[in-house]
Amino acid sequence: MIWVNIIIQGILVGGLYALFAAGLSLIFGVMRLVNIAHGDLIVGVAFIAWSVVQATGLNPLLSLVIVVPVAMAIGYALQRGILNRTLGGDILPPLLVTFGLSVIIQNALLEGYTADSRKLNAGTLETASFPLLPGVDIGYLPLLQLVTAVAVIGGLQYLFYRTALGRAFRATSDDAETALLMGLDKRKVYAWAMALCFAVIAIAGVFLGIRANFDPFMGPGRLIFGFEAVIIGGLGNLWGTLVGGIILGVSQAIGAQLNPGWQVLAGHLVFLLVLAVRPRGLFPRMTG
C-alpha cells in the first residue's frame, strides 16, 4: 500500500510540473522561443503574490485575482519591449537574452526580498485531506493543484483550437508572413501569447508558493522540471505535457522513497531514458 500511496502522491505533484511545462509548451508552439527565465518568472510571481498577500491579507488562491492580471501585463510588456526584438532566424539572441534575464531576476529578487525563504499561507486547506484507501490520504491542496493543471491545459487546448485568438496563434506559428497579409501583426500575436503564458506562470507560481518554501534561486530547477515534462510528453502536445509532468512526479516520488538524495536525480534519469529511447517524447505532435 505504501507504493500505491507514493505513486498517487507523485501523480498529484505531477500536476504542478505540468503547470510549469504548459507555459513553456505554449510559447514554443507559437513562436519557437524557449524562455530560460521561465522558472525564475514562476518564482518571481510567487514573490509578487507574497507581497499582495502581505498587503491585502487575502488567501493566496484569491490573490490570483490580482496576480494574474499583473503577470499578464508584465508578460505583454516583456514580449513587446524585449523578446520580440530577439526573434528571427538565429537561435542565439532569444537564448542569451532570456539567460541574462534569468540572472537579473534572481539577483533582483535577492536584492528586493533577501535570501530568506518564504511561503504562501493558504490556511487549513494546506493540511486538509480525505482518506481514499486505507493508508492513502489525498490532500485537498495537491488535488486542487492537479485539477487546476487539467483545467488550465483543457482551457489552453480549447483556446488554441476553438477560438479566434487560437486561430491567430496557429496561423502566426505556421507562417507569420502570410498571417501578416491577413492582418495579423505577429508582434501583437506573440505579446498576447506571452500574456497568456504569464497567466499560467501566475497560477504555477502561487501553487509553488503554497506547496513549499521558495527562495530567489529556485527558478532554474523549476525550468528544468517543466522542460523535462515537455520533452517526456512530446513536443507541441499539451495533454502530453500533463502526462510528462505526472511521469516526472511519479519518478521523483519513487526515487525519494528509495533514497532521499535520489529524488531529483530519478526524474532526470527517467527524462534521459525517454530521450534515449523515444527522442521525440512519448506523444509527439510536431518536430523541434
Add this chain to the structure above:
Amino acid sequence: MSARITRATTVSRIAGVLALLLVAILFAAPWWGSTANLRLLGEFMVYVALASLWNLLAGYAGLVSVGQQAYVGLGVYIMMSVGLFLGIHPLFAVPVAGLAGIILAVPVGKLVFRLQGAYFAIGTWVVAEVFRLVAAQVTVLGGGSGISLPINVMKILGATKFWREATIFWLALALGIGALTIVYMLLRSRIGLALTAIRDSEVASSSLGINIDRIKYAVYITVAGMTAMVGSLITLQKLRISPDAAFSVNDYTAFVIFIVVIGGIGTIEGPIVGTLVYFLLREFLADLGSIYLMILGLLAIVIMLVAPKGIWGFIAQRWKISLFPTGYHVVGKE
C-alpha cells in the same frame, strides 16, 4: 605584376609578434608578480580558456550549451580523486581529466544531440545537474558538503611555495594559451572552413558533402575534453571542492556566456576582450554583490540586442582588422 593569396596582414603579423612577447612576459610572471597577481592572472587564464571553448561551441558550431559546467566539475573531481587516492604528481590528472571528458562526451553528446536549438541548451543543463547530483552521492569525495585537497598533494606539486604557485600558474597559462591556439588552428583547418560553411548555410554546406552532425559532434567532444582539463586546474587553484561549486551554472556558464557575448561571439579575439572587460568590471563593481550581477546580465542583453557581434565585432567592422585571421585575401603588386 604578381598576386598571391595570403592569410596574414600587417596587423596580424604585429599582433603575432606582440602575442609571443606577451606570452614570454607572462611566462616570467612567477618572478615579477606577487601571489595575488599570479592568482588573478591564473583565474584570468581559466576564463580565457572557458570562454574560447564555449565560443567555439556556440559561436562557430551553433551548439549553445548551458551545461559546460558538467565537464568543468568532472575535471575538478578527477584532480581531487587523483590527489586523494593515487599519490602521484597532480599534473598527471590533467590529461586524465581531458580523456575522461572525451570519453563521457561520446555518449552524452549522442543523447543531447537528439535535441535541437534551445532544447539542446536545456538538455545539456540537465546532464550537468545529473553530474552534480551524482557527485553529491559519492561520500569518499565529500558527498554534498565537499572536501579539501590534502597538503601532501600540494607538496608533491612543488617543494616550496614559489614552485607550487609557479606550477599552478604555468598550468593556467598553458591551458589558456592552449585553448586559444587549438581554437585558432581548428578554425584555420578544413573543420573551420566546414564550420563557417555550416554557419552561413546548413542546406548548402550539406549539399556540398559536409557531414554537419559529425563535425558538430567532433567539436562538442573536443571542447568537452579541453573543458575538463581546465576543471582539473581549478581544483589546484581553489584547493577545496563541493558539488555546488564545481558544477556551478553561474561560475562556469553564466559568466562565460556574458564574457563571450560582451567581447564578441563568433570571433577569436572576442573572448579575450570579454574576459578583460569582465575582470575590470569585477574589480570595480564586485562590492555591489547582486547588483553587479544584474549589471553584467543587463550589459549582455543590451549588447545582444544592439550590437550582437559584441565589442570586438564592432571594432573589427569599424576598422576592418583581425588579429588572428582565419580567412584568405589577395595581395597584389601593382
